[in-house]
Amino acid sequence: MACCPTEERIKGAFSTAKTSKVGTGATAKKVSTTIYVFAEELEDDKIKIQAVNENHVPTGPTRTISRDDLLRDFFPDPEYYHKTMLPQMRELAKQIASGERHLKNGQPFTAELSFANALNLDEQNIRANFGIGLVYLRRGEKEKALEVLRRLVTLDAAFEKRHKHLFNEFGINLRRNGMYEQALDYYGRALDFAKDDEHLFFNIARTHIERRDLGRAREALEQALAINPGFAEARDYLAKLARGPAGLKLTPSS
Known part of the structure; x- marks a missing residue:
């Protein structure tokens, strides 16, 4: 028996009117502003919406609402979306x-x-x-x-x-430019979002090695290996650290 056609997922521009009061006293008046959002349907009847800026592109953080909330609070605007x-x-x-x-x-x-x-x-x-x-x-x-x-x-x-390769590359380039403190601050921010990323801890270790803080480098390598015991490159660096500074022959940054 043929199945019912799948309902098309929502994707496009939606708008709502916001009324605000401008001025005071006898000169006060109400002004209505049209606010646009970009809406894209996810799974489980959830809709991801994002504000649209003055250049007509979605920007900034997203939030998730239900399909019912979207259709209750916003109106579809296909002409604005397509044109x-x-x-x-x-x-x-x-x-x-x-x-x-x-x-x-x-x-x-x-x-x-x-x-x-x-x-x-x-x-x-x-x-x-x-x-x-x-x-x-x-x-x-x-x-x-x-x-x-x-x-x-x-x-x-x-x-x-989804931006992991970008923030890793940026951190590596900070280190390559000798901007060690900035790289560590940046990696610290990244850890707020990726505490289970062994490569992030490895990059932190490389930064500490290049600034000759071998104790903290060892700690970061051990954290990387705790997440992924099979991380061969981290294990290799930890073995070099065990031999002391003489065991470290830094290769070009990677």
Whole structure:
């Protein structure tokens, strides 16, 4: 017997009107503002919604509500989604992809332009922030990289699992640039979100080794091995530490 067709999942722009009072006394008046969100249906009747900025792209933290809550509090706006929001979302994705491609090809100045264009559309975009931070680190522009670092540590989404490769790469580049204290502060923030990540502890250990704090390096390696006893590289470094400073012949940072 044929099954009923699956109901299409919600994905698009929704709006709600917010009324606020402006002025006082006889000059007071009510002003209505339309607020847009991007909504995407997940499993179990849950909807992920995200605010839309003045450039018409979803930005900032997301929150989850029920389908009933969405349909009660917001109105679908397919015309705004298809004619305004979707083109801007595609442009943002295009600029980020361009920046990442140029960075991979060793073209940091061209990459910077693309990432800057992306940040003009969404200053909180995680991939664009990491990308331009990597540009500055690879060019040795430490002060600019620190500005990006300060911005990233305030963004919880930067340390979500889907961005793991980005935050690992950024931390490694901080270490490679001799920015050890900043790297450790950054890794400490990452630990708030990934306490069971053995590679994070390994990167912390590498940072301590390069700043010659071997005791803390040993502690971090032991934590990495407690999470993953089969982590061969961490075990190898721990064996080198056991032989003392003479056993450490640091290879180029990886």
